[in-house]
Amino acid sequence: xxxxxxxxxxxxxxxxxxxxxxxxxxxxxxxxxxxxxxxxxxxxxxxxxxxxxxxxxxxxxxxxxxxxxxxxxxxxxxxxxxxxxxxxxxxxxxxxxxxxxxxxxxxxxxxxxxxxxxxxxxxxxxxxxxxxxxxxxxxxxxxxxxxxxxxxxxxxxxxxxxxxxxxxxxxxxxxxxxxxxxxxxxxxxxxxxxxxxxxxxxxxxxxxxxxxxxxxxxxxxxxxxxxxxxxxxxxxxxxxxxxxxxxxxxxxxxxxxxxxxxxxxxxxxxxxxxxxxxxxxxxxxxxxxxxxxxxx
Amino acid sequence: xxxxxxxxxxxxxxxxxxxxxxxxxxxxxxxxxxxxxxxxxxxxxxxxxxxxxxxxxxxxxxxxxxxxxxxxxxxxxxxxxxxxxxxxxxxxxxxxxxxxxxxxxxxxxxxxxxxxxxxxxxxxxxxxxxxxxxxxxxxxxxxxxxxxxxxxxxxxxxxxxxxxxxxxxxxxxxxxxxxxxxxxxxxxxxxxxxxxxxxxxxxxxxxxxxxxxxxxxxxxxxxxxxxxxxxxxxxxxxxxxxxxxxxxxxxxxxxxxxxxxxxxxxxxxxxxxxxxxxxxxxxxxxxxxxxxxxxxxxxxxxxxxxxxxxxxxxxxxxxxxxxxxxxxxxxxxxxxxxxxxxxxxxxxxxxxxxxxxxxxxxxxxxxxxxxxxxxxxxxxxxxxxxxxxxxxxxxxxxxxxxxxxxxxxxxxxxxxxxxxxxxxxxxxxxxxxxxxxxxxxxxxxxxx
Numbered sequence: 001x002x003x004x005x006x007x008x009x010x011x012x013x014x015x016x017x018x019x020x021x022x023x024x025x026x027x028x029x030x031x032x033x034x035x036x037x038x039x040x041x042x043x044x045x046x047x048x049x050x051x052x053x054x055x056x057x058x059x060x061x062x063x064x065x066x067x068x069x070x071x072x073x074x075x076x077x078x079x080x081x082x083x084x085x086x087x088x089x090x091x092x093x094x095x096x097x098x099x100x101x102x103x104x105x106x107x108x109x110x111x112x113x114x115x116x117x118x119x120x121x122x123x124x125x126x127x128x129x130x131x132x133x134x135x136x137x138x139x140x141x142x143x144x145x146x147x148x149x150x151x152x153x154x155x156x157x158x159x160x161x162x163x164x165x166x167x168x169x170x171x172x173x174x175x176x177x178x179x180x181x182x183x184x185x186x187x188x189x190x191x192x193x194x195x196x197x198x199x200x201x202x203x204x205x206x207x208x209x210x211x212x213x214x215x216x217x218x219x220x221x222x223x224x225x226x227x228x229x230x231x232x233x234x235x236x237x238x239x240x241x242x243x244x245x246x247x248x249x250x251x252x253x254x255x256x257x258x259x260x261x262x263x264x265x266x267x268x269x270x271x272x273x274x275x276x277x278x279x280x281x282x283x284x285x286x287x288x289x290x291x292x293x294x295x296x
Numbered sequence: 297x298x299x300x301x302x303x304x305x306x307x308x309x310x311x312x313x314x315x316x317x318x319x320x321x322x323x324x325x326x327x328x329x330x331x332x333x334x335x336x337x338x339x340x341x342x343x344x345x346x347x348x349x350x351x352x353x354x355x356x357x358x359x360x361x362x363x364x365x366x367x368x369x370x371x372x373x374x375x376x377x378x379x380x381x382x383x384x385x386x387x388x389x390x391x392x393x394x395x396x397x398x399x400x401x402x403x404x405x406x407x408x409x410x411x412x413x414x415x416x417x418x419x420x421x422x423x424x425x426x427x428x429x430x431x432x433x434x435x436x437x438x439x440x441x442x443x444x445x446x447x448x449x450x451x452x453x454x455x456x457x458x459x460x461x462x463x464x465x466x467x468x469x470x471x472x473x474x475x476x477x478x479x480x481x482x483x484x485x486x487x488x489x490x491x492x493x494x495x496x497x498x499x500x501x502x503x504x505x506x507x508x509x510x511x512x513x514x515x516x517x518x519x520x521x522x523x524x525x526x527x528x529x530x531x532x533x534x535x536x537x538x539x540x541x542x543x544x545x546x547x548x549x550x551x552x553x554x555x556x557x558x559x560x561x562x563x564x565x566x567x568x569x570x571x572x573x574x575x576x577x578x579x580x581x582x583x584x585x586x587x588x589x590x591x592x593x594x595x596x597x598x599x600x601x602x603x604x605x606x607x608x609x610x611x612x613x614x615x616x617x618x619x620x621x622x623x624x625x626x627x628x629x630x631x632x633x634x635x636x637x638x639x640x641x642x643x644x645x646x647x648x649x650x651x652x653x654x655x656x657x658x659x660x661x662x663x664x665x666x667x668x669x670x671x672x673x674x675x676x677x678x679x680x681x682x683x684x685x686x687x688x689x690x691x692x693x694x695x696x697x698x699x700x701x702x703x704x705x706x707x708x709x710x711x712x713x714x715x716x717x718x719x720x721x722x723x724x725x726x727x728x729x730x731x732x733x734x735x736x737x738x739x740x741x742x743x744x
Contacts, residue, residue: 097471130717132676134703157471157562157717162680169687169699187472187565190717192646192677193684201687217473217569 042269042295043077044069047177047208047231048258048277049288056256057285065260068276070267078261085120086254087138087176088113089207090149091167093184094127095158102185102214103154105240110149113181113247114142125149126170128163129156130190138174160184161191164209164226165198171207178207179254180232181247182223185214195222202229203272203294208257210250212237231290260289270295341418343373344380348426356440357735359448366445371482374442378489380419381438383409385493387423388431432509433740435490439515440738442487447522447731467570467578472562474570484519484530491515507540511737516541518730520550525724529554531579538593545602549610550723552593556614557720559586583617590614605636606643606722613647621651639722642671642715649681661685669701675714676702 046067050057062076090110092098098106110125117123117140125135125148136148164182171178188195199222202209211223211234223234235246260277267273277289338346346365354362366374383396394416397406411419426434468475491512495504506512516537523529534554537547557563558580567580580586594611597604612627628651631644649664662685668678679702686694705713 095471097473131713132680132702133707162676165680165684166699166702169683169692169695172692173696187561187569189472189560189562189565192680192716197684197688201684204687204690 043261043263044273044293045206046260046275046277046289046293047206047254048260049231049253049256050258050279050285051288052282052285056253057279057282058256060258060279062260064279064282065258066278066280067260067262068274068278069262069264070273071276072266074262074264076260076262078259080259080261081257082255084259085122085176086117087171087174087178088117088121088123088251089126089138089167089171089178089180090123091126091128091163091180091182092152093129093158093160093163093182093186094152094154095129095156095186096154097158097186098154102240103152105243106183107149107152109243109247111146112244113251114146114149116248116251117142122174122176124170125152126163126167127152128159128166129154130159131156132159132162132166134166134170138170157190158184158186158188159191160186160188160222161193161195161198163191164222165193165201168198168201168205168207168209172205177254177259178205179251180207180209180230181212181250182209182226183212183243184223185217187217188222195225198222199225199229200294202226203292205230206293208232208254208290210235210254212243212246212250214238214240229290231288233288264295340376340380341415341422344377344384344422345418347377347381348422351426351434351438351441352429354437354441354444356437356444356738357448357731359444362441363445363449366449366481366483369481371480374482374486378486379409381490382493383411383419384423384426385431387419388427391420391423430741432494432496433738435494436511436515436738438490439487439512440734442483442490443515443519443522445481445483446528465576467566467572467576469566469570472565472569474566474572477572477576484533487515487519488533488536511734513541513544513547514730514734514737517544517546517550518727518734520547520554521724521726521730524550524553524557525721525727527557527721529558543596543600545597545600546604546726548593548597548600549602549604549607550726552590552597552614553610553720553723555586555590555593556610556617559583559590559614559617560720562720587614587618591618605634606631606640608634609636609640609644609647612644612651616647616651616654619654621654624651625655638671639715642668642675643719643722645671646678646681646716649678649685653681653685658685658689672715674705675716676705677714677716679705 048065050060058081060079060081062079065076065079067074067076090113092106092110094103114123119140122138122140123142123145124138125145127133127135135152136145139145160182163184164180167180167182168178171180202225207230209227209230210232211220211227213220213223213234213236215236215238220234220236226232227234235250237243237246264273272292272294274292275290277287279285279287350362350365354360379398382398386393386396396409396411398409429437466478466480468478491506493504494506494509494512495501496509497505501508516533520534520537523533531554534551537544538551541547560583563580564583567578572578581589591611591614594607594614598607598611608627608631612624612631615621615627616624625648628644628648632641632648635641636644645664645668649661649668652658652664653661662682665678665681665685669675669682672678679698683695683698683702686692686698
């Protein structure tokens with residue numbers, strides 16, 4: 001990780017003041033509101049994708065969203081869109097089974113995705129076989145990261161759970177919106193962490209995790225569980241040649257998500273909070289967001 | 297621990313490319329069997345004589361030319377040899393016998409085997425020749441010969457890609473995924489057949505009784521340790537060992553370790569996802585059933601009061617996997633108290649951390665993980681566990697700091713970093729000393 005400070009592990013709720021600071025730096029429309037706060041309030045941030053007939057719905061503001069926290073309606077304070085820089089963590093399975101065309105296409109896909117990043121975005125490469133390794137920390141230097149992508153070689157067994165966990169925590173190490181893309185073509189055989197532990201961690205993370213896997217392999221149930229908890233999705237490819245298009249589609253989709261923030265009111269703190277996010281008066285839209293969060 | 301009957305005898309081979317020791321170079325470079333030679337199928341008596349020659353020439357524990365005899369042999373060739381040697385044994389015990397039977401497989405009743413007059417004369421000559429070695433000595437040497445054929449020969453009891461010719465199949469997988477189905481040569485089963493004929497005390501026993509022979513007991517211990525150390529499972533050997541020696545702590549322990557491994561994802565996942573023919577059963581039950589079997593065997597081993605340092609360790613791990621963390625902590629604390637070697641202590645602390653965390657004893661869990669991290673400074677598992685522990689309690693900074701320690705570990709892809717990766721292989725360390733002991737104590741019986 002490039003910074004010693006790790007954003008609060010119980011990412012949701014985060015400290016609201018910190019969220020506001022990020023929005024100011026982004027210079028977006030929310031910053032123009034120049035809100036002032038005299039005290040620290042816990043806030044919840046939710047990444048939300050709104051689509052209608054498979055097309056992203058744009059132009060929504062705080063008043064358009066209806067958020068229920070444990071069934072209690074909340075007031076949405078802020079909605080940002082494409083304003084915060086991204087922290088993209090590529091978590092790649094480099095076990096023995098990836099050798100050959102899968103690796104080649106994975107490298108092509110990773111570099112294509114790096115080409116799609118904006119100047120303020122950062123990316124990192126984390127690999128796992130039985131060993132979890134940080135091939136390159138978060139950086140805005142796409143060239144350095146592309147070199148790291150080129151230098152990897154597969155060997156060993158698959159610690160998918162360990163790698164996914166590390167990717168989520170790594171993504172949270174810098175301010176920004178965290179996108180974690182986990183690629184695996186196999187099943188976990190050697191992790192120390194268990195699937196339930198990692199899924200539980202996903203509930204605490206505000207990273208959005210996307211899983212990419214080869215159709216029919218055993219990693220898919222786990223990836224579906226993790227991605228579902230973070231509001232992401234799992235994509236199954238029939239051929240490694242699809243990877244580039246899929247990675248770019250993930251980046252594109254993630255950029256078009258809203259970051260919805262609210263200060264929880266009328267609910268008890270701590271424990272699991274069930275979230276429902278809707279768009280007011282738009283019954284035909286599909287809203288994709290994490291199903292809940294774990295609060296301290 | 298007998299398994300339900302299966303149509304074909306099968307063995308389970310797990311190849312851990314990075315984690316297991318590399319095969320000896322000579323084995324890796326071994327040329328394929330001569331196809332032309334393999335096509336000239338000798339008669340059953342000629343094959344038995346070739347087998348006897350290999351037996352006489354082979355020096356136990358040495359990768360000599362005698363082992364090359366088996367280069368082109370198929371599973372049914374060895375099965376045929378076993379049948380012929382059974383007839384030879386009958387003649388060794390009663391030279392006047394003229395009616396021969398075979399018993400084996402799922403056939404409960406003996407079946408008569410017919411030989412021509414010339415074949416009977418060959419059998420008689422072979423009986424005289426092998427009797428010179430001594431019956432029991434010959435059988436034990438034969439068991440070692442076939443163990444050596446696996447250990448020093450191919451490294452696996454395999455004859456190549458599976459073509460459904462034999463009734464003995466190997467399932468090879470790595471990284472949780474199926475690699476191949478191969479025909480097995482059947483060396484382990486042949487060794488087992490030979491040992492089943494051991495009849496040490498003919499005055500007391502009405503029939504062969506290998507369970508009375510300590511060398512046979514140690515052969516099973518050695519064979520199972522080899523299988524665990526190389527992740528090459530032939531569960532019928534393990535089952536037979538337990539069946540013959542139901543109170544032997546070492547065999548019970550190793551059998552328990554086998555079931556513990558069968559419960560792990562590295563075995564369960566490929567068994568679940570592989571597209572296997574329906575008539576194959578590898579004898580791997582559900583994780584819970586395997587853990588139950590492991591617990592039973594390990595508890596029996598403990599009752600046998602054998603002093604193996606990791607007995608409590610493995611039982612604790614099994615209990616934790618069963619979700620019985622309180623019981624697990626008790627066993628693991630005992631494991632720590634035995635002051636085992638540091639590698640085993642690492643496992644004990646690592647498993648303690650998990651069970652203490654599951655019980656909500658976060659401080660104790662953290663202390664155990666930190667101990668594990670000190671015992672194996674190159675290991676990532678305790679650091680990942682510390683990170684996750686912090687993350688679960690809402691301390692993102694501590695979670696990140698522990699993860700930084702993971703990332704700071706020396707890079708490299710060899711299996712030396714984290715002993716957790718090779719936990720399943722650990723009982724394999726008994727193989728070397730056990731094999732040396734077997735060879736040292738193999739003595740011709742005194743002439744009677």
